[in-house]
Amino acid sequence: MPGVPDTGHAASIAYNELRVGWRKLREKSLAQHIAVGLVAVLVVGMTAGVTWAAYVGGQAFVDDPGAAGDLVGLVPAGIGVFTLTMTAYLTALQLGDIDVRDGYLTTVPARDVVGGLLAAGYLRVVGMFVSPLVVASAGFAAGAGVPLAFPLAVLALGALATTAYLVGFPAGAAVAYLLGQSEFVDRYKTGLGVAAFLAYLALLFTETLDVVVAPALEATQASPVAWYADLALLTVPGAEASALRAGAVLAGSVVVASLGVLASVRVSERRWYDDTAHATPRQTDSAGGGRLDDLLGRRTAWVARKSWLRARRAPVKLVYVTYPIFVLFAPIQNSVDAGHVTATLPATVTLYAAWATGALFSLNPLGDEGAVLPVTVTSGVSGREFVGGLVAASALLGTPVTLALALALGVFGPLPPVAVACLVVAAVVLPGLAATVAAGVGASFPKYEATSITRSREAVVPSLWSFGVYTIVFLLSAGVATGVQSPAVAGALGGLLGVSETVVYVTGLAVGLLVAGGAAVLAGRNAVRTFDDYTTDG
Amino acid sequence: MTNRAIETRNLTKRYGDTTAVERLNLAIPEGSVYGFLGPNGAGKTTTMRMLATLTKPSDGTGTVAGADITDRDAVVSNLGYLPEEPPLHAELTAREQLRYVAGLRDLPESRAEERIDDLLERFSLADDADRRISAYSKGMKQKTGIIQAMLHDPDVLFLDEPTSGLDPRAARTVRDTIADLADGDATVFLSTHILPVVDELADTVGVLHDGSLVTEGPPDALKQRAETGDERTLEDVFLEVTGGIGGEA
Numbered sequence: 001m002p003g004v005p006d007t008g009h010a011a012s013i014a015y016n017e018l019r020v021g022w023r024k025l026r027e028k029s030l031a032q033h034i035a036v037g038l039v040a041v042l043v044v045g046m047t048a049g050v051t052w053a054a055y056v057g058g059q060a061f062v063d064d065p066g067a068a069g070d071l072v073g074l075v076p077a078g079i080g081v082f083t084l085t086m087t088a089y090l091t092a093l094q095l096g097d098i099d100v101r102d103g104y105l106t107t108v109p110a111r112d113v114v115g116g117l118l119a120a121g122y123l124r125v126v127g128m129f130v131s132p133l134v135v136a137s138a139g140f141a142a143g144a145g146v147p148l149a150f151p152l153a154v155l156a157l158g159a160l161a162t163t164a165y166l167v168g169f170p171a172g173a174a175v176a177y178l179l180g181q182s183e184f185v186d187r188y189k190t191g192l193g194v195a196a197f198l199a200y201l202a203l204l205f206t207e208t209l210d211v212v213v214a215p216a217l218e219a220t221q222a223s224p225v226a227w228y229a230d231l232a233l234l235t236v237p238g239a240e241a242s243a244l245r246a247g248a249v250l251a252g253s254v255v256v257a258s259l260g261v262l263a264s265v266r267v268s269e270r271r272w273y274d275d276t277a278h279a280t281p282r283q284t285d286s287a288g289g290g291r292l293d294d295l296l297g298r299r300t301a302w303v304a305r306k307s308w309l310r311a312r313r314a315p316v317k318l319v320y321v322t323y324p325i326f327v328l329f330a331p332i333q334n335s336v337d338a339g340h341v342t343a344t345l346p347a348t349v350t351l352y353a354a355w356a357t358g359a360l361f362s363l364n365p366l367g368d369e370g371a372v373l374p375v376t377v378t379s380g381v382s383g384r385e386f387v388g389g390l391v392a393a394s395a396l397l398g399t400p401v402t403l404a405l406a407l408a409l410g411v412f413g414p415l416p417p418v419a420v421a422c423l424v425v426a427a428v429v430l431p432g433l434a435a436t437v438a439a440g441v442g443a444s445f446p447k448y449e450a451t452s453i454t455r456s457r458e459a460v461v462p463s464l465w466s467f468g469v470y471t472i473v474f475l476l477s478a479g480v481a482t483g484v485q486s487p488a489v490a491g492a493l494g495g496l497l498g499v500s501e502t503v504v505y506v507t508g509l510a511v512g513l514l515v516a517g518g519a520a521v522l523a524g525r526n527a528v529r530t531f532d533d534y535t536t537d538g
Numbered sequence: 539m540t541n542r543a544i545e546t547r548n549l550t551k552r553y554g555d556t557t558a559v560e561r562l563n564l565a566i567p568e569g570s571v572y573g574f575l576g577p578n579g580a581g582k583t584t585t586m587r588m589l590a591t592l593t594k595p596s597d598g599t600g601t602v603a604g605a606d607i608t609d610r611d612a613v614v615s616n617l618g619y620l621p622e623e624p625p626l627h628a629e630l631t632a633r634e635q636l637r638y639v640a641g642l643r644d645l646p647e648s649r650a651e652e653r654i655d656d657l658l659e660r661f662s663l664a665d666d667a668d669r670r671i672s673a674y675s676k677g678m679k680q681k682t683g684i685i686q687a688m689l690h691d692p693d694v695l696f697l698d699e700p701t702s703g704l705d706p707r708a709a710r711t712v713r714d715t716i717a718d719l720a721d722g723d724a725t726v727f728l729s730t731h732i733l734p735v736v737d738e739l740a741d742t743v744g745v746l747h748d749g750s751l752v753t754e755g756p757p758d759a760l761k762q763r764a765e766t767g768d769e770r771t772l773e774d775v776f777l778e779v780t781g782g783i784g785g786e787a
Contacts, residue, residue: 102592
């Protein structure tokens, strides 16, 4: 049948995708293995929890089916919406494309490649999200005391997840295609990506994510998607499940899923064979010179400019800086709930901004140079100039932002003027010190190998050791300087030490800056020496 | 069945206001080696990608082994393609990669095994065939890519810089292999900057400059200066038709 993938080829491609994925996983570092292990433990724990809840729910359902109310339709709606959105997201990001694509497309028809991707993606997405629910179905059947409910629930779950997956896949591929076609997106993708991420965080922090999700859930619940519950509960006494609706939803699944496969093929073919957007070539950045050269010296200025330029062209390599942003979740949420800036928010935001500034460009000074490193070290630039350039790149960008945040939140927050002043001083001094500390730590724990950020993008990011050691040193120094700039902490410490809060604010700042300064001197020396002494001997 | 392995008529590719390939007309007979030359950015890779169905022409038509280049399914089975960067999974061994592609090509298993062993042997890769490709040198990856491209005895082979990164012995093997292929019925479309390779192997040479074919003919004829009868090198010809030593921006 035209447009339908060859199952043999698709199975072979899917098997290879999984094999390659497994080998990539095996080759990851110990820390990454531990992270994967923790996720596995989490999934097992969640499966146990959901299964227990389903068991109790099964018992309660047979006792009083009417009490379940809207929940009966909400469960398939939730599973459907979640599977569809996650599939669309992962397809746009990763699942919808394949490594060495040109090799495949000159070997087999594109539809076979799509078939392989569908199968491999299905096992990944549905395996991850639906497996726990299959186990939970057994819990529900056991709780309800209706063994036949298990196979029917699994059938309903399989049909629902497969259908949602096969709708989500072409949707995600279409999004990726449209994004690739738009010159506007191509030109402003960095800004748009940042805006989307900030919008997501804003929804998350202000607890308004359900404003978006709830209507989708309600609409899905009112649609035939709710009929999957009829299929699952067909044999459960008192469920009033309709065999007609169960049959209809099963037949509908087959039709929608088949259309989903055909749509996946069509959309992917367009995505792969249509030319991507070619925005009007932008001018090469101006050759430099000017005030930055005067300020830093020519070579140092070039190192800084190079860091900014690379980050602008490939912002994905800086994505790790946003990882710890979730520490801001609680203070921002508290401020939103309270309707004003709470006492902990200014210090926490200042601390994070200074940390992020330090981590921006100097946390992997040698590794980040990549294949250019031998040229850099033999170019005549000194370690001092090189490290200075990286630190300047971070500090010149991060200090104004940190200062603006500290000032704004400090002024609008409940902090006494002396604490605001201390916070402002910390915001001016800490980013530069943090960047220097990061350079020293990063020079000691370099990472040269690229890490997969998405399927198609690899970037050299700092090592986990750099990340961890830098964060600890930073918290032990900068954390003291900013941590005490909160009335509650200052009050407690003042009471303990028998001094006024003002003394705690100022002394905390001084101690923190002193420790951070000392660490920065040592780290800076280490970074400069490591660069100057670099050889490929290791 | 046509006796032209590759034929294009006014094949054109535009990206916005930029024309990468302009009104390209090719007529390459079966069983020949076509040396495709041109300065960097002349449009060679774009042309190969159009012929390999990897990008759609903006205008004009083309056929490969008699199949329209807009009909991918028809072209793909007759096609072998080695892009500049060999399309290989670094996590697999060469043998796994080749077995895998043979499976996708629907080659009978026993024939595929035999052919893989034979080609690995010919390219001196047999001893390393069970090591991960990630541990290979550039040349070893290149050899694996070449084997992959010719595994199924395609009618037409597109080779983009096939001798890049190879040691002299391996480069010799590639050149001999290309000659053997052309002695059979296969047609080889060879894009390279290594002019002696083209001089040795190509039946016809085409030079692309700024997206247009600026000269075409057998190497010996191109090297013969029409007006004086003096013998030139292929490099002289290349430089002359592409604007001299300073011609490439």
